[in-house]
Amino acid sequence: MEIDLQTTLVSIAYIIAAILFIVGLKGLSHPRTAVRGNLLGAIGMFIAIVVTLLDQKIIGFAGIIAGSVVGTTIGAALAIKIKMTAMPQLVALFNGFGGGASVLVAGAALIEALLITPDPLIQTTVAAAASGLIGSVTLLGSLVAFGKLQGLISEAAVQFSGQKTLIILSATAALFLAGWLVSDPAFMGAYWALVAIASLLGVVLVIGIGGADMPVVISLLNSYSGLAAAATGFVLENSILIIAGSLVGTAGLILTNLMCKAMNRSLSNVLFGGVGAAAITSPGKTEDDVYAGRVKSASADDVAMLLETARRVVIVPGYGLAVAQAQHAVRDLGNLLESKGVEVEFAIHPVAGRMPGHMNVLLAEADIAYDKLKEMDLINPTFAQTDVAIVIGANDVVNPVARNSNDPSNPIAGMPILDVDKAQAVVVIKRSLSPGFAGIANPLFAADNTLMLFGDGKKAVLELITALGQI
């Protein structure tokens, strides 16, 4: 009777934790409520952990305490020290560890189940196989993504002969081992072999994907880490793991879908297309055809004069802005223009940055108010009423060529873009005319209403500020 009471109490605590997770995620629907939402999630986690510690199966706390001290120290240090530009690789790393934990927990739970009965329930073994497979792909895939984003391994889409065959072979082998584990659970070797093969699969899958496609990869791995946790929940027959895991699984899938749509590419094209392997020699128009004699280079003074008379300016930041560390300079430019009575807004393309929403975080860090950060669908209709659009470190996401959706040789055909070319004047701050990730020329740079301000993003913006101050 006493045990029943405790089980009931634990179940109730898990329900409360689940509610807190859901209400917490709901809080993220607005910046005002988001901080509280995140805290509610953390409280939910705390409750779930505390009631778990009361579990009667636990006979020693040494390993738990030692492990959580190590994990907390590393996790907290990373969370405090990490630069906002490095957020994508940190999230990738955390994702990977979550997936890794699921693999280990499912493995341990399977071993324990086999100690009790040589013939565990089929749902236990199926779920353990799922957890081992998804979790291992998540762990190694995330580590490769981390390495790419951190610059430890080539950011390019690494392609080698037999890559697809290797992917198919390792996926088939993983499924075969999963089937073996289910039909003969007593053979734990099948589980660890599955983990090894799935780890290989995780590496080959992600190594072939280019740096600019990382927003999709990180979203997908995020989803996997949730699904691995849910699968572990099936192994442990634990409701809170299933609930929390599926919440995260959907979050990742929704973001994956949004990122694919933002690039007008299918998930399989991102995963297997090898886009970004090498510079694409653009068929049809060469760069000379597009640019020759049409590109107008301007000085900071020219641009300052243009801005001086503007009433509405939209700044379009791309990943190049973050690379140049120009966020604070851009904030100062925005503030200066506002002090002169100019309306300033920022246009954020969904795939600006290396993970969903990354650019917003970088600008928020520079103290730019969130209500000035406008998503693509909201800002696009306003470009026609915009006097000057300033593009900093963005290329493909403002390339009008994307509108020619019927040209099969066009790698960005149909990709939704920011309609900066509709503005009265466009200023593009860029080092050179070099192509973006898609490897194609950008007719925007040669448009009649475009001025090129060549130079390093940060330096150019600082020069603009000086020039504006002198007017």
Place this chain on the structure above:
Amino acid sequence: MDLITALTIFVLALFVGFEVITKVPPILHTPLMSGANAISGITLIGAIIAAGSQMTILTTVLGFIAVVFATLNVVGGFMVTHRMLNMFRRKKD
């Protein structure tokens, strides 16, 4: 908990997740991802049981490593999300 109960919970949670997450604006997608990531560290409670029940040496060791991984995920995830969300709050308050 039988399979059907578990599947029911799973499917319903997927729908709840879909309803809640689609309402998160793009501006908060990075914190959403890191926050959701922290929540997926819920595997920690399985890790705690594996590390604490000490049924075999192997499961204890696996549990210990899993506790390290999962706490890193949970603590780091919630903290970094908090740090980011504070940046969005700063200017308006």
